[in-house]
Amino acid sequence: MKQPAPPTMIPFADDSASCTLGGITIENGTDSIAFYGQANLTRDRAGLRTAQDLLAFLQSVVNCLASTPDLPAAIKPPSHKGGKVDNPFM
Numbered sequence: 171m172k173q174p175a176p177p178t179m180i181p182f183a184d185d186s187a188s189c190t191l192g193g194i195t196i197e198n199g200t201d202s203i204a205f206y207g208q209a210n211l212t213r214d215r216a217g218l219r220t221a222q223d224l225l226a227f228l229q230s231v232v233n234c235l236a237s238t239p240d241l242p243a244a245i246k247p248p249s250h251k252g253g254k255v256d257n258p259f260m
Contacts (some may be wrong), residue, residue: 179227192220197229201245203231236241 179187181197187198192209209224211217235241 181227181231189241191223191227194224 178195179189181203182200183196183198185199189196190207191228192211194205194209197204197206210219211221
């Protein structure tokens with residue numbers, strides 16, 4: 171069984187790219203990268219490949235952050251303003 175290729179996203183490059191890796195969805199953003207879902211790393215070649223792909227992507231995130239000059243100590247999380255939305259089904 172052929173394994174999917176590891177993510178080729180460039181960390182923090184845009185606000186629209188996403189991919190799924192072993193059941194984990196990764197959403198790129200210019201200020202943050204979101205990970206959600208669930209993956210099982212099985213003790214076999216497929217689990218090893220998934221772990222290596224996750225590690226490679228996380229290493230690219232670390233490299234990007236480490237090479238960013240004047241990296242701030244923290245940024246404010248995005249504000250999610252609640253409000254009333256018209257019902258599109260009415």
